[in-house]
Amino acid sequence: xxxxxxxxxxxxxxxxxxxxxxxxxxxxxxxxxxxxxxxxxxxxxxxxxxxxxxxxxxxxxxxxxxxxxxxxxxxxxxxxxxxxxxxxxxxxxxxxxxxx
Numbered sequence: 001x002x003x004x005x006x007x008x009x010x011x012x013x014x015x016x017x018x019x020x021x022x023x024x025x026x027x028x029x030x031x032x033x034x035x036x037x038x039x040x041x042x043x044x045x046x047x048x049x050x051x052x053x054x055x056x057x058x059x060x061x062x063x064x065x066x067x068x069x070x071x072x073x074x075x076x077x078x079x080x081x082x083x084x085x086x087x088x089x090x091x092x093x094x095x096x097x098x099x100x
């Protein structure tokens with residue numbers, strides 16, 4: 001798997017990817033677990049509330065990852081992502097692979 005893309009480097013700064021901010025919601029849900037759900041009662045389906053809350057946040061995590069992927073133009077368009085570290089020492093040409 002080659003790390004060099006055939007596409008030319010972008011001529012403008014990369015677009016903002018605001019849809020990826022949706023991925024913060026599950027993190028906040030997990031961080032708040034001890035404060036929001038730290039009780040045994042009420043029991044839901046025979047399980048303590050903290051366990052039910054954790055399962056609920058886990059299921060919602062799938063939804064938020066799906067929404068972030070739908071909103072990300074790089075993912076939808078199957079485009080190569082701009083990563084400044086892909087170019088060695090600020091050079092504008094790709095790094096040649098050994099053996100060529």
